[in-house]
Amino acid sequence: MAESAVLSVASKPTVSTEMVTALSRTLGEHPGALAWRLRALARYDALTLPNRTEQRWRYTDPLALLPSAEALLRKLTSAASGSGNETAQQAAAEWKRLRDDEPAVLLMPGDGPRLNAAAEAAGVAIAPLWQTDADEELIGRAVPAAAGLFAALNGAAWNAGMTVRIPAGVELDQPLRIVLPAAAVSLPRLLIEVGPQAIATVIEEHCGGAAESRVVSVTELLIRPGARLHHVLVQRWQDGVHGHMTVRGRIERDAHFSSATAAFGGRVSKLDLGGILAGAGAHSELRGVVLGDRRQHFDHHTLHHHLSGNTRSDIDFKVAMAGRSRSTYTGLIRIEPDAPQSEAYQENRNLLLSAGSRADSIPELEILTDEVSCSHGATVAPIDPEQLFYLGSRGLGTDEAIQLIVRGFIASVMDRLPETVQTTVAELVSARLVRVTGGI
Amino acid sequence: MTDQRRPLFACRNLRVAIEDKQIVKGADLEIYAGQKHALMGPNGSGKSTLAAALMGHPAYQVEGEILLEGKPIQELPAHERARLGMFLGFQYPVAVPGVSVANFLRAAVSARRGEAVPIKEFRRELFAGFEALRIDRSFAGRYLNDGFSGGEKKRLEILQMLLLKPSFALLDETDSGLDIDALKVVSEGVNLAAGPHNATLLVTHYQRILDYVKPDVVHVFMDGRIVRSGGPELAVELEARGYDWLDEATAIEANETDTAAVAAADTAAKG
Numbered sequence A: 001m002a003e004s005a006v007l008s009v010a011s012k013p014t015v016s017t018e019m020v021t022a023l024s025r026t027l028g029e030h031p032g033a034l035a036w037r038l039r040a041l042a043r044y045d046a047l048t049l050p051n052r053t054e055q056r057w058r059y060t061d062p063l064a065l066l067p068s069a070e071a072l073l074r075k076l077t078s079a080a081s082g083s084g085n086e087t088a089q090q091a092a093a094e095w096k097r098l099r100d101d102e103p104a105v106l107l108m109p110g111d112g113p114r115l116n117a118a119a120e121a122a123g124v125a126i127a128p129l130w131q132t133d134a135d136e137e138l139i140g141r142a143v144p145a146a147a148g149l150f151a152a153l154n155g156a157a158w159n160a161g162m163t164v165r166i167p168a169g170v171e172l173d174q175p176l177r178i179v180l181p182a183a184a185v186s187l188p189r190l191l192i193e194v195g196p197q198a199i200a201t202v203i204e205e206h207c208g209g210a211a212e213s214r215v216v217s218v219t220e221l222l223i224r225p226g227a228r229l230h231h232v233l234v235q236r237w238q239d240g241v242h243g244h245m246t247v248r249g250r251i252e253r254d255a256h257f258s259s260a261t262a263a264f265g266g267r268v269s270k271l272d273l274g275g276i277l278a279g280a281g282a283h284s285e286l287r288g289v290v291l292g293d294r295r296q297h298f299d300h301h302t303l304h305h306h307l308s309g310n311t312r313s314d315i316d317f318k319v320a321m322a323g324r325s326r327s328t329y330t331g332l333i334r335i336e337p338d339a340p341q342s343e344a345y346q347e348n349r350n351l352l353l354s355a356g357s358r359a360d361s362i363p364e365l366e367i368l369t370d371e372v373s374c375s376h377g378a379t380v381a382p383i384d385p386e387q388l389f390y391l392g393s394r395g396l397g398t399d400e401a402i403q404l405i406v407r408g409f410i411a412s413v414m415d416r417l418p419e420t421v422q423t424t425v426a427e428l429v430s431a432r433l434v435r436v437t438g439g440i
Numbered sequence B: 001m002t003d004q005r006r007p008l009f010a011c012r013n014l015r016v017a018i019e020d021k022q023i024v025k026g027a028d029l030e031i032y033a034g035q036k037h038a039l040m041g042p043n044g045s046g047k048s049t050l051a052a053a054l055m056g057h058p059a060y061q062v063e064g065e066i067l068l069e070g071k072p073i074q075e076l077p078a079h080e081r082a083r084l085g086m087f088l089g090f091q092y093p094v095a096v097p098g099v100s101v102a103n104f105l106r107a108a109v110s111a112r113r114g115e116a117v118p119i120k121e122f123r124r125e126l127f128a129g130f131e132a133l134r135i136d137r138s139f140a141g142r143y144l145n146d147g148f149s150g151g152e153k154k155r156l157e158i159l160q161m162l163l164l165k166p167s168f169a170l171l172d173e174t175d176s177g178l179d180i181d182a183l184k185v186v187s188e189g190v191n192l193a194a195g196p197h198n199a200t201l202l203v204t205h206y207q208r209i210l211d212y213v214k215p216d217v218v219h220v221f222m223d224g225r226i227v228r229s230g231g232p233e234l235a236v237e238l239e240a241r242g243y244d245w246l247d248e249a250t251a252i253e254a255n256e257t258d259t260a261a262v263a264a265a266d267t268a269a270k271g
């Protein structure tokens, strides 16, 4: 199997006012959207590439994640003219596959998102992003256009956007599944509001694509007081995809955000994932399982930003790298001066399954008040040969032993996945483990 | 029918080195079906190194011959030796966090039998083993050796032996760190597993377990060599006198006189 090389663009792609204006018009957006996009565009124009001397970009070249100007122009004009949209075709294929397989609620931008009857009856509302002025007060609350180059690019030029509103007090027993197939260039944007006291599971599934696909996605999750959101991000892109994903949960008073990432695919994949603890009693948990092989490059950044006191955050990120794959994890915990009695825990463990793999882990702490409880831990280690010998002495060959050890290693994350997605993720883990142990 | 003249397990002139340090300096063992042998020696004499090398630890440089039922196995990796019927009870069992005892054991039993053991059948065997060793059923869901007490680890080693039904079991200090009740339970397990078609080598530096598990032959292992072999009374003598009296000179001489005792024990086992 051929391994694709990292192909970087020479500079950040240009986006023009005309492109953005035409795009917004064709998508039938509310006029407010265009104004917001143009402000994001001004940001984008003003921003230089991220500084490679900063920890967060030290190991990953931003130019490897950006589309070329030509590809972007082609994409945006095709979306604007409404023709040749390969995302829609891919989405339709995915939709078919998934609909046959399971009864879960399915949503998909680019293919006329649909809800099943149960979700509709519960009052869940979905719509293309910003077709009414109701989105004005929501957009940018978790991921402002000023958040960085990728947030600004997506803010100016998202080409498939969707708003999901879960009304107050509603408890959804089936997950909402949002499938985001990668096209040559994809700039999806999701805005999800979980109303006060509501309980929901949202699966964000990044899939598809081809060599050279570029994805710049943004997901904003607004978790209202007392609400509980289980968010699951599955990244199972095809081999050659390069992408940058931003996910932020804004967690209000007594609300709970629990996010699990399962990343397997793509060539270069960067995820910027975070929780903003904005009200007392807010609780955020971020978990991750990353399994890489061949020459894959993964970069995960987590942020827990404690704006309010009496908040709690917890991170458990497990990374296993095989072949010549590489992983970087940076985890920032920031506790503001007026956020006392906060608790923040962060743990990132990396298991190297081959001599050629590599993992780096860098905690970043900005604790601006004393009255907090905070801990962090990071380890990078190869598989313990004594474990292999012990399992070997019980009849388990190296491949089987490694599979068992890796499953044990990620168990703390797998065990805490919502039940409705456990099987799906377990199958992806199994498939990857078979590939990984075959290739050791 | 098994060939009674052929030992179930043997090693010949076994030499084991790690990082160019010679630890085992030529060991010979012949253990027949139905026998229990004890290998006794002071701390640091190389007993665990010998045991790990026999099981196929990849870090050691091993010279000499290892035969299981007449088949040379010294070139085989540990998992193949295990599938052929060898078992090593570890002095320090290794933790594998996140892997439950039940999942691990089912994989191990399936590997040993060469086919997936059905869940129901496996549970029956597992719970029978728990009962025999007075292990709580909640063990099934605990992570393998993770946070286990010394005694819990040793019981689990014996449980594994009961389930895997090895033809040749090497038990490395399975008795150490056990209180008297646990020692009895573990000994019962060893006696339960022992039968006319398998063999056991108990590695220990105390005589204590030999009150419960009666060895046919006792070997004294010092500084990488078997310096003396004899009947069970040798263990008693070691208990009374320690190892110091067995300096090499007397050992060599004693070895000759004791050959008769070993031969007698072997004959008894064959007969």
Ligand SMILES: Nc1ncnc2c1ncn2[C@@H]1O[C@H](COP(=O)(O)OP(=O)(O)O)[C@@H](O)[C@H]1O
Pocket (backbone or CB within 6 Å): B018, B019, B021, B023, B041, B042, B043, B044, B045, B046, B047, B048, B049, B050
């Ligand atoms: N991995 C190793 N590297 C170097 N020396 C070792 C290693 N393992 C054991 N040894 C040494 O080998 C000798 C025998 O150890 P061991 O086999 O554990 O003895 P015993 O089990 O009889 O107490 C000791 O001197 C010990 O320090």
Ligand SMILES: [Mg+2]
Pocket (backbone or CB within 6 Å): B047, B048, B049, B091, B172, B173
């Ligand atoms: Mg020892």
